[in-house]
Amino acid sequence: MTMEWLNQYFHEVDNFPRPNWESIYSHVENHFKDAEQHELWCEIARTWMIRLKSALPTEYAIHESESFILVASVSDKYVSVFQNYLERTLKKILETLQGVASDDGFGKYVVLIFNDIDTYYSYLSYFYSDDGVYGLSSGVYLNKGYGHFALPHQDASFAESIAAHEMTHALVAHLPIPAWLNEGMAVNIENMFTGSAPLKMDDELYARHKAFWGENEIQ
Template structure:
């Protein structure tokens, strides 16, 4: 098996008459084969640890893996409860986390999912939203690994929704805030940086998701702006949940905003940035994003 399998072909090979439990077990077998292939490819002492809802591939100590897997189990329950009606834990098999032993191996794996040419922003972790979705990050102290896991596991619990990347990332950083204590920090300097950076051109990158991969301050400001917007919207959770379930990456969520929130996305952004031409434009290549970064 390849370290980047043809998951569509694997799905097509599954007998159609299987029960849900039988499908779950078959996907679990395929997943373990795949993780074994990754372990063989990268060598060293990588091994698979399993808990009720997770498979973890790493070369971390048994103590580290025990603490981390317990944290993941608790966090999954908390995300589903906090984002009730938005997040979901559907699908067969278990959630997968891969902890690479260093940044070199992490980026070697990440490179499989990026074009050969181009410049892309750095990341502390990533949810690979392709085939069998999984989240990855390089080895780090558990105190840093836990917030990263909250962020990426939130992406996993949102992967059933065709939401735009700004909303996906906004929810992920909101959960970091709520569950890991990574609070949103805003002062006049940061607000001024936002106001100086975002304009008619750069805001289109935000709506399409491209700005989250910038190599300059635009990446940081993208996560910050997404956090601000989602934190404001979530104050009325029932309405916000309706918006999340209707929002589509094809128009950055504009139609859903008008139908559910009664205003445009430009109005939402303008409430923070001030006056400007912030409306999502047609045909700017909207996408949900193959890879979500932290």
């Protein structure tokens, strides 16, 4: 499948190729409505990552697994360990939050790991306010256009913790829930999966929560 049509929908901002996702979605709707959508969007993501990689130092590489496309400049061992963790965590979150988390949609998940913090924040600046003021970040799910993950390079165990947290955000992004509840789920999943603070819910605590939380309290 040729993807030359996609080139017209990229523009350079802060030395990165930024896709015009609104135009891309419209083009797909008008020209590829009958195409196999998952593979089409995988190809769109691959083309995007090839262009993004060309804007980064030559040591960056693209690594693909069953559900993820990873762009990073890390060792082969790091790639193997981290990709395996991503695949396991995706399945585990969907099982843990069955009926709540959703993997619906097309294309593979995109994960970017930036070697230096300045490049990381330069990439993020496009997604935030014009004044460029935003908090410190160790990783984020960017739910705009083709949602994707961005992280600064860090120790693999810490990256795994951030990945579990941000992946939870991605898998519940479809829910019309308040930010505090979204963040609470992400924190609890992160703690449960990394073992840093296992969630404990005995019968008494469950009963107290059930008695307190109602339609008026959850807003």
